[in-house]
Amino acid sequence: xxxxxxxxxxxxxxxxxxxxxxxxxxxxxxxxxxxxxxxxxxxxxxxxxxxxxxxxxxxxxxxxxxxxxxxxxxxxxxxxxxxxxxxxxxxxxxxxxxxxxxxxxxxxxxxxxxxxxxxxxxxxxxxxxxxxxxxxxxxxxxxxxxxxxxxxxxxxxxxxxxxxxxxxxxxxxxxxxxxxxxxxxxxxxxxxxxxxxxxxxxxxxxxxxxxxxxxxx
Amino acid sequence: xxxxxxxxxxxxxxxxxxxxxxxxxxxxxxxxxxxxxxxxxxxxxxxxxxxxxxxxxxxxxxxxxxxxxxxxxxxxxxxxxxxxxxxxxxxxxxxxxxxxxxxxxxxxxxxxxxxxxxxxxxxxxxxxxxxxxxxxxxxxxxxxxxxxxxxxxxxxxxxxxxxxxxxxxxxxxxxxxxxxxxxxxxxxxxxxxxxxxxxxxxxxxxxxxxxxxxxxxxxxxxxxxxxxxxxxxxxxxxxxxxxxxxxxxxxxxxxxxxxxxxxxxxxxxxxxxxxxxxxxxxxxxxxxxxxxxxxxxxxxxxxxxxxxxxxxxxxxxxxxxxxxxxxxxxxxxxxxxxxxxxxxxxxxxxxxxxxxxxxxxxxxxxxxxxxxxxxxxxxxxxxxxxxxxxxxxxxxxxxxxxxxxxxxxxxxxxxxxxxxxxxxxxxxxxxxxxxxxxxxxxxxxxxxxxxxxxxxxxxxxxxxxxxxxxxxxxxxxxxxxxxxxxxxxxxxxxxxxxxxxxxxxxxxxxxxxxxxxxxxxxxxxxxxxxxxxxxxxxxxxxxxxxxxxxxxxxxxxxxxxxxxxxxxxxxxxxxxxxxxxxxxxxxxxxxxxxxxxxxxxxxxxxxxxxxxxxxxxxxxxxxxxxxxxxxxxxxxxxxxxxxxxxxxxxxxxxxxxxxxxxxxxxxxxxxxxxxxxxxxxxxxxxxxxxxxxxxxxxxxxxxxxxxx
Numbered sequence: 072x073x074x075x076x077x078x079x080x081x082x083x084x085x086x087x088x089x090x091x092x093x094x095x096x097x098x099x100x101x102x103x104x105x106x107x108x109x110x111x112x113x114x115x116x117x118x119x120x121x122x123x124x125x126x127x128x129x130x131x132x133x134x135x136x137x138x139x140x141x142x143x144x145x146x147x148x149x150x151x152x153x154x155x156x157x158x159x160x161x162x163x164x165x166x167x168x169x170x171x172x173x174x175x176x177x178x179x180x181x182x183x184x185x186x187x188x189x190x191x192x193x194x195x196x197x198x199x200x201x202x203x204x205x206x207x208x209x210x211x212x213x214x215x216x217x218x219x220x221x222x223x224x225x226x227x228x229x230x231x232x233x234x235x236x237x238x239x240x241x242x243x244x245x246x247x248x249x250x251x252x253x254x255x256x257x258x259x260x261x262x263x264x265x266x267x268x269x270x271x272x273x274x275x276x277x278x279x280x281x282x283x284x285x286x287x288x
Numbered sequence: 289x290x291x292x293x294x295x296x297x298x299x300x301x302x303x304x305x306x307x308x309x310x311x312x313x314x315x316x317x318x319x320x321x322x323x324x325x326x327x328x329x330x331x332x333x334x335x336x337x338x339x340x341x342x343x344x345x346x347x348x349x350x351x352x353x354x355x356x357x358x359x360x361x362x363x364x365x366x367x368x369x370x371x372x373x374x375x376x377x378x379x380x381x382x383x384x385x386x387x388x389x390x391x392x393x394x395x396x397x398x399x400x401x402x403x404x405x406x407x408x409x410x411x412x413x414x415x416x417x418x419x420x421x422x423x424x425x426x427x428x429x430x431x432x433x434x435x436x437x438x439x440x441x442x443x444x445x446x447x448x449x450x451x452x453x454x455x456x457x458x459x460x461x462x463x464x465x466x467x468x469x470x471x472x473x474x475x476x477x478x479x480x481x482x483x484x485x486x487x488x489x490x491x492x493x494x495x496x497x498x499x500x501x502x503x504x505x506x507x508x509x510x511x512x513x514x515x516x517x518x519x520x521x522x523x524x525x526x527x528x529x530x531x532x533x534x535x536x537x538x539x540x541x542x543x544x545x546x547x548x549x550x551x552x553x554x555x556x557x558x559x560x561x562x563x564x565x566x567x568x569x570x571x572x573x574x575x576x577x578x579x580x581x582x583x584x585x586x587x588x589x590x591x592x593x594x595x596x597x598x599x600x601x602x603x604x605x606x607x608x609x610x611x612x613x614x615x616x617x618x619x620x621x622x623x624x625x626x627x628x629x630x631x632x633x634x635x636x637x638x639x640x641x642x643x644x645x646x647x648x649x650x651x652x653x654x655x656x657x658x659x660x661x662x663x664x665x666x667x668x669x670x671x672x673x674x675x676x677x678x679x680x681x682x683x684x685x686x687x688x689x690x691x692x693x694x695x696x697x698x699x700x701x702x703x704x705x706x707x708x709x710x711x712x713x714x715x716x717x718x719x720x721x722x723x724x725x726x727x728x729x730x731x732x733x734x735x736x737x738x739x740x741x742x743x744x745x746x747x748x749x750x751x752x753x754x755x756x757x758x759x760x761x762x763x764x765x766x767x768x769x770x771x772x773x774x775x776x777x778x779x780x781x782x783x784x785x786x787x788x789x790x791x792x793x794x795x796x797x798x799x800x801x802x803x804x805x806x807x808x809x810x811x812x813x814x815x816x817x818x819x820x821x822x823x824x825x826x827x828x829x830x831x832x833x834x835x836x837x838x839x840x841x842x843x844x845x846x847x848x849x850x851x852x853x854x855x856x857x858x859x860x861x862x863x864x865x866x867x868x869x870x871x872x873x874x875x876x877x878x879x880x881x882x883x884x885x886x887x888x889x890x891x892x893x894x895x896x897x898x899x900x901x902x903x904x905x906x907x908x909x910x911x912x913x914x915x916x917x918x919x920x921x922x923x924x925x926x927x928x929x930x931x932x933x934x935x936x937x938x939x940x941x942x943x944x945x946x947x948x949x950x951x952x953x954x955x956x957x958x959x960x961x962x963x964x965x966x967x968x969x970x971x972x973x974x975x976x977x978x979x980x981x982x983x984x985x986x987x988x989x990x991x992x993x994x995x996x
Contacts, residue, residue: 184876184877205812223936232877257925
């Protein structure tokens with residue numbers, strides 16, 4: 072798995088310089104130094120074959136991820152607060168409720184990644200409740216982050232959907248799912264059945280994590 | 289399309305041509321040759337546009353006529369075959385083959401046989417493959433809202449299939465064989481005396497179906513056996529009174545053994561479908577005087593479809609739909625004076641549906657409609673005609689509807705005619721939108737409840753503790769209103785000379801109260817609950833250009849082009865407000881621009897068809913027809929709920945069809961044809977278009993002395 076570190080904001084020094092130049096003393100803005108990271112091809116319960124019922128078969132695994140440390144967490148640590156978000160096919164968990172012991176939570180924001188500069192104060196973060204099949208990031212096509220097309224059997228991330236995450240340690244992050252297929256490119260509707268089967272369940276996403284506990288990115 | 293040879297100058301003086309197809313016998317009424325639109329002269333009589341017999345060039349609204357000869361020479365067997373070659377019409381697939389007229393879905397075109405509506409729509413689509421064309425005299429297509437005469441469904445237009453016992457040969461037999469073991473056999477008998485005419489027609493159509501889908505052993509079109517018989521009796525009780533009886537029975541058996549193979553694993557299922565369709569109408573016409581006549585029409589029809597699907601590893605699936613429609617109607621035509629003619633109508637409809645998708649398939653859901661209409665025609669001069677009409681439909685199950693229409697004709701001179709019409713059409717909520725009670729156990733256990741009982745059903749579920757959330761839409765649920773369309777049509781007909789004609793039509797339809805499926809809540813499990821609300825607003829607009837040119841006595845050219853723009857007005861407003869997103873190639877979302885919006889799905893910006901036609905005096909004919917349709921959006925890939933450049937499109941394509949034949953003086957005629965010569969296949973988006981197919985047919989018409 073390849074991690075890309077990309078700074079989207081201007082260089083730190085330049086930010087500070089701009090703030091320093093500001094004459095408006097009553098509104099001194101804390102410089103925003105949150106960087107956006109992109110995670111490529113994160114495997115999430117990839118397909119092992121086709122079942123007799125015509126559905127994809129897989130081992131049923133979950134991939135746990137730490138947004139704080141930007142790395143995969145072993146599934147043996149599933150019951151700890153080491154991870155913030157977890158993926159299993161199209162299901163996304165946060166470290167909360169029935170999923171884990173953390174302070175996590177999430178909600179779906181409609182808008183652009185860059186436009187979400189501050190999490191609205193009245194936002195409520197839902198938690199996972201697997202017994203009621205109710206998750207902070209709702210399951211199903213057309214609900215939280217993706218649509219599934221039964222005709223082409225392809226999963227496409229919904230444009231303008233940001234997953235706002237409360238991490239296991241109670242801090243905030245925002246995520247945009249970019250792609251669900253290996254290599255970060257959604258397959259053509261005419262792609263082979265094999266490609267559709269085995270290239271799915273590879274998440275590419277970008278995220279920003281605010282370590283200072285504020286809701287400002 | 290417009291292969292009107294009989295009209296054209298010298299050709300019409302060659303009677304041999306006519307022997308083959310229609311033997312004119314003016315026994316009763318005004319049986320005449322039927323010409324296609326552009327070549328038609330003032331003799332062509334149209335009934336659909338005004339519900340009275342009107343000469344084509346006196347009509348105030350745009351009408352297309354397709355005659356029996358065109359249908360026969362094109363090798364068209366089913367209604368879909370000929371409609372897909374018409375300007376402004378595209379075929380749709382899914383729930384059978386329907387048609388999209390000027391960008392409006394199949395729900396919005398009413399299909400009539402001899403003036404009486406066909407029922408039995410699945411998801412709004414009437415499968416036009418149900419209708420055999422072997423015995424018809426002509427098809428009339430009226431474009432634009434026509435609810436002022438026909439009530440619900442006549443929003444985009446009206447297609448009327450007309451048979452006539454009063455003309456034609458006493459015995460006609462036809463047999464056709466084609467690719468995929470497709471056999472079509474026709475037998476038609478006619479009996480004509482001075483006051484009695486009978487037409488009986490039997491059609492049998494069988495096909496093995498075809499397989500064009502990869503990874504599948506199964507067929508896209510499955511083995512089908514269709515049989516259909518129609519009978520028509522016209523009986524002149526006196527010189528002033530006549531009686532017409534029409535019956536039609538169709539029976540369709542579809543057997544589908546589906547075997548889908550994926551990576552060596554094959555899943556089998558067996559589907560069986562049986563559809564019975566019965567129509568009967570009886571009409572009594574009486575003329576009191578030259579100025580006053582009346583007709584009493586009674587009609588009953590039943591559509592009965594049963595579908596059983598057995599899958600090896602799934603639950604058996606059974607679907608039942610039984611639709612019953614009865615109508616009694618009186619229409620009176622009164623010529624007040626030389627310049628003013630009036631039509632008055634009054635009727636009642638009793639309609640009911642039983643379906644396994646409602647709460648009980650035993651209980652018939654019922655709707656009663658009473659309606660009245662009137663139409664006034666004012667013709668102050670030969671050059672100018674003005675028609676105004678109004679209809680009122682009162683419904684038991686949903687809100688009532690008024691349908692006004694005004695149309696006019698101005699004949700500048702023999703070369704130029706202008707038509708203008710503006711009208712309102714409506715489509716009543718259908719039974720599914722009112723009464724559906726459907727839970728999809730296979731796909732996430734979501735439910736759809738018809739609006740008439742959604743609140744009741746959901747309240748019950750809530751009492752049982754099964755409801756998770758109720759959405760704001762739930763509280764907006766109320767009695768559905770009909771969907772409305774306001775249509776404006778402007779037509780300019782230009783007869784350039786005796787050999788060439790052009791017609792330009794501008795159209796716009798604005799639709800409101802569109803009934804759309806909306807999520808109204810969730811179950812505790814998170815599964816969605818849907819119902820129907822009047823929320824959508826949309827438009828279709830564009831132009832149609834049709835032309836016809838006779839090169840010489842043998843060759844002619846005709847063609848039509850449609851430019852179409854469509855859109856969902858609410859989505860356009862959202863795009864303008866910057867709240868609709870799309871993704872770039874990296875997957876980053878960005879705000880969508882209006883110029884990326886492509887309009888409604890399944891609509892193509894361009895459609896063009898061209899026909900080259902050859903007819904010789906010796907009875908030979910040949911035609912080549914090319915049909916082009918530009919790309920259309922089929923699926924929303926980027927999840928933004930609007931259709932834009934980032935979505936999935938079906939590619940534009942060209943289909944070329946050709947037929948040739950010869951008719952002999954002894955009544956025998958032969959035909960051979962190839963459809964889809966270039967073998968264009970798109971299994972996912974064009975399941976109704978098989979690859980290249982061939983056919984050959986023989987027909988015999990018993991000759992009769994034509995000396996009456």
